Amino acid sequence: xxxxxxxxxxxxxxxxxxxxxxxxxxxxxxxxxxxxxxxxxxxxxxxxxxxxxxxxxxxxxxxxxxxxxxxxxxxxxxxxxxxxxxxxxxxxxxxxxxxxxxxxxxxxxxxxxxxxxxxxxxxxxxxxxxxxxxxxxxxxxxxxxxxxxxxxxxxxxxxxxxxxxxxxxxxxxxxxxxxxxxxxxxxxxxxxxxxxxxxxxxxxxxxxxxxxxxxxxxxxxxxxxxxxxxxxxxxxxxxxxxxx
Amino acid sequence: xxxxxxxxxxxxxxxxxxxxxxxxxxxxxxxxxxxxxxxxxxxxxxxxxxxxxxxxxxxxxxxxxxxxxxxxxxxxxxxxxxxxxxxxxxxxxxxxxxxxxxxxxxxxxxxxxxxxxxxxxxxxxxxxxxxxxxxxxxxxxxxxxxxxxxxxxxxxxxxxxxxxxxxxxxxxxxxxxxxxxxxxxxxxxxxxxxxxxxxxxxxxxxxxxxxxxxxxxxxxxxxxxxxxxxxxxxxxxxxxxxxxxxxxxxxxxxxxxxxxxxxxxxxxxxxxxxxxxxxxxxxxxxxxxxxxxxxxxxxxxxxxxxxxxxxxxxxxxxxxxxxxxxxxxxxxxxxxxxxxxxxxxxxxxxxxxxxxxxxxxxxxxxxxxxxxxxxxxxxxxxxxxxxxxxxxxxxxxxxxxxxxxxxxxxxxxxxxxxxxxxxxxxxxxxxxxxxxxxxxxxxxxxxxxxxxxxxxxxxxxxxxxxxxxxxxxxxxxxxxxxxxxxxxxxxxxxxxxxxxxxxxxxxxxxxxxxxxxxxxxxxxxxxxxxxxxxxxxxxxxxxxx
Numbered sequence: 059x060x061x062x063x064x065x066x067x068x069x070x071x072x073x074x075x076x077x078x079x080x081x082x083x084x085x086x087x088x089x090x091x092x093x094x095x096x097x098x099x100x101x102x103x104x105x106x107x108x109x110x111x112x113x114x115x116x117x118x119x120x121x122x123x124x125x126x127x128x129x130x131x132x133x134x135x136x137x138x139x140x141x142x143x144x145x146x147x148x149x150x151x152x153x154x155x156x157x158x159x160x161x162x163x164x165x166x167x168x169x170x171x172x173x174x175x176x177x178x179x180x181x182x183x184x185x186x187x188x189x190x191x192x193x194x195x196x197x198x199x200x201x202x203x204x205x206x207x208x209x210x211x212x213x214x215x216x217x218x219x220x221x222x223x224x225x226x227x228x229x230x231x232x233x234x235x236x237x238x239x240x241x242x243x244x245x246x247x248x249x250x251x252x253x254x255x256x257x258x259x260x261x262x263x264x265x266x267x268x269x270x271x272x273x274x275x276x277x278x279x280x281x282x283x284x285x286x287x288x289x290x291x292x293x294x295x296x297x298x299x300x301x302x
Numbered sequence: 303x304x305x306x307x308x309x310x311x312x313x314x315x316x317x318x319x320x321x322x323x324x325x326x327x328x329x330x331x332x333x334x335x336x337x338x339x340x341x342x343x344x345x346x347x348x349x350x351x352x353x354x355x356x357x358x359x360x361x362x363x364x365x366x367x368x369x370x371x372x373x374x375x376x377x378x379x380x381x382x383x384x385x386x387x388x389x390x391x392x393x394x395x396x397x398x399x400x401x402x403x404x405x406x407x408x409x410x411x412x413x414x415x416x417x418x419x420x421x422x423x424x425x426x427x428x429x430x431x432x433x434x435x436x437x438x439x440x441x442x443x444x445x446x447x448x449x450x451x452x453x454x455x456x457x458x459x460x461x462x463x464x465x466x467x468x469x470x471x472x473x474x475x476x477x478x479x480x481x482x483x484x485x486x487x488x489x490x491x492x493x494x495x496x497x498x499x500x501x502x503x504x505x506x507x508x509x510x511x512x513x514x515x516x517x518x519x520x521x522x523x524x525x526x527x528x529x530x531x532x533x534x535x536x537x538x539x540x541x542x543x544x545x546x547x548x549x550x551x552x553x554x555x556x557x558x559x560x561x562x563x564x565x566x567x568x569x570x571x572x573x574x575x576x577x578x579x580x581x582x583x584x585x586x587x588x589x590x591x592x593x594x595x596x597x598x599x600x601x602x603x604x605x606x607x608x609x610x611x612x613x614x615x616x617x618x619x620x621x622x623x624x625x626x627x628x629x630x631x632x633x634x635x636x637x638x639x640x641x642x643x644x645x646x647x648x649x650x651x652x653x654x655x656x657x658x659x660x661x662x663x664x665x666x667x668x669x670x671x672x673x674x675x676x677x678x679x680x681x682x683x684x685x686x687x688x689x690x691x692x693x694x695x696x697x698x699x700x701x702x703x704x705x706x707x708x709x710x711x712x713x714x715x716x717x718x719x720x721x722x723x724x725x726x727x728x729x730x731x732x733x734x735x736x737x738x739x740x741x742x743x744x745x746x747x748x749x750x751x752x753x754x755x756x757x758x759x760x761x762x763x764x765x766x767x768x769x770x771x772x773x774x775x776x777x778x779x780x781x782x783x784x785x786x787x788x789x790x791x792x793x794x795x796x797x798x799x800x801x802x803x804x805x806x807x808x809x810x811x812x813x814x815x816x817x818x819x820x821x822x823x824x825x826x827x828x829x830x831x832x833x834x835x836x837x838x839x840x841x842x843x844x845x846x847x
Contacts (some may be wrong), residue, residue: 168357172356173337173357175355175356175360175387175388176355176387224631
């Protein structure tokens with residue numbers, strides 16, 4: 059007898075949480091054809107979704123682009139500055155190129171076009187050509203003038219310890235000998251470092267650059283949201299870091 | 303008996319108490335709908351089509367695809383109907399318009415939908431090899447629609463590669479660069495024309511770089527075998543005495559001795575030589591270092607080389623051997639690293655060719671008190687004067703054939719001791735013995751100071767027979783493969799094209815000068831690779847590009 063009664067006892071944590079309002083979130087699974095993107099690739103976003111009562115408001119696909127880069131700069135007289143490598147970063151600039159923007163919206167009335175009977179899902183495929191969207195900072199010497207004062211101060215701090223004697227003299231032709239140490243690295247004395255930090259302008263630096271290029275990542279974030287009529291959102295987010 | 307009844311009642315209550323409404327499956331709650339799609343995009347016949355069933359909440363399907371065939375694991379069959387949720391692949395063999403009808407049921411409800419697809423005739427598609435090189439076989443092919451039972455003809459036009467009527471022709475292009483390939487296909491119903499552009503790549507070959515005292519420029523010439531090449535002006539202007547070139551990695555190095563090559567005074571005696579580097583296409587000029595006027599002409603760079611550590615080493619007229627990092631930019635002109643040594647070495651000597659051999663520095667000398675080739679460590683410590691017969695001869699330039707184990711050298715100052723040798727190009731073994739003449743024709747390589755102009759440039763030569771300071775052949779390099787085959791190249795300046803005791807030289811048309819070559823197995827006479835130039839320095843980029 060007791061055994062029978064025991065058999066009725068079941069663990070039902072869901073019902074213990076409260077009563078359902080009979081509104082159910084949608085299920086969403088997003089897959090990508092490529093996870094190591096390069097510029098020029100075509101990214102195929104495949105969003106599979108269903109909802110228990112087949113109630114949808116829409117499915118949205120968004121893109122967001124943020125570039126995070128350091129500088130690889132060579133001056134005309136032998137100075138090389140690299141502010142970001144795979145392992146460390148001394149100066150990283152963040153450029154929000156594109157805020158979260160809608161790429162594709164499929165409204166409820168159009169959802170049936172995407173129904174796949176075999177998989178019992180709506181399958182929305184979207185092809186996205188990965189190409190560089192220009193941001194605030196061009197990949198040339200003009201980016202120096204666009205640096206914030208704070209970032210430029212950091213850059214000057216790095217440059218002070220990497221600059222060659224000849225490049226320093228190109229900036230400050232009448233610099234006294236006391237701006238240099240007699241041997242070893244860095245070549246600048248404390249006075250030279252302070253002078254460079256105080257008096258080097260963006261224009262002076264730009265005029266002495268041999269080559270400059272951005273090093274870092276172009277971050278593409280894809281957000282997919284399946285939304286029910288009661289505005290319940292089932293999201294999926296993936297960020298692709300594309301080397302610059 | 304009552305006890306048993308009570309037990310049955312209780313058991314019944316227990317089961318009733320356990321009963322609840324369980325959801326075992328979650329199905330779609332939406333409307334019943336019949337729909338399907340063809341693949342996206344333009345479809346050409348013959349086509350294999352997989353339909354996408356987009357019907358909702360149906361429990362039975364029936365497909366009809368008249369004009370198509372069924373393709374599945376069993377092969378192709380003439381079946382044109384299916385009751386599957388998604389029919390097997392449908393094969394349409396001919397172009398045309400085809401209708402697919404889907405009937406679906408949900409219980410007693412029934413819906414029908416028909417859709418039409420237009421299959422175009424496949425445009426002939428040319429298939430070209432990934433890499434096409436000039437003078438090399440390239441196999442083309444075409445994929446085209448074939449009507450059953452009809453003959454098909456092809457007419458290809460490959461431009462410099464000729465024509466063909468084959469479906470899969472093999473062609474050889476004789477011109478590099480973009481080439482148009484045209485094809486006419488007659489499929490028995492109509493004629494179709496297609497064309498594509500292919501990039502025919504040039505022959506991969508080593509490249510020889512050379513200076514020219516007539517135009518005072520630096521040129522490069524591809525050492526191609528299959529297709530002809532022409533010298534290309536790199537856009538580099540030289541001084542009057544570009545005595546040597548070399549290639550290290552992707553850089554071209556150039557040493558300029560300026561004015562004042564033989565004993566000089568006045569302005570000619572001022573230091574004005576320099577070392578520069580460039581990218582291999584002539585861009586990216588970099589002044590490595592420059593002598594100062596006060597330094598004097600004896601310190602100007604003459605011949606040079608770049609060692610495996612990336613250091614550039616150079617000789618001066620008679621003031622020693624110098625070195626700097628080859629990546630230096632406008633560095634102060636350094637003091638000499640070392641000077642010559644050994645028995646018989648004195649003040650009347652002229653530093654000449656310099657090479658990196660077996661991680662040592664080898665320096666050639668030409669003078670009354672300094673001849674032959676001396677070996678040094680990289681620290682500048684004298685090792686020895688190469689002891690063979692070569693030690694008796696003034697050597698302006700040399701190059702080591704590391705495969706066949708020879709030293710090739712240009713001899714500007716003959717020895718008065720045996721063996722007496724005339725000016726020219728020679729070869730010895732690595733110990734400096736067994737000297738063999740390569741090119742010593744006195745009418746070409748000798749010094750003739752009387753009209754008509756002939757022989758080698760008389761620059762630095764003092765008549766009647768003093769060639770201590772003769773500038774002679776300063777550019778020499780070798781292209782040898784792993785089997786020992788290849789050529790020795792040297793810069794040849796005939797006196798008709800380059801004459802005068804010092805700098806600048808009076809120049810001619812270049813018709814008797816250029817780059818000469820010697821086939822290393824000796825099976826061909828020495829001849830001109832190119833004429834029309836009067837070179838000092840030459841260098842071979844040993845990488846085929």
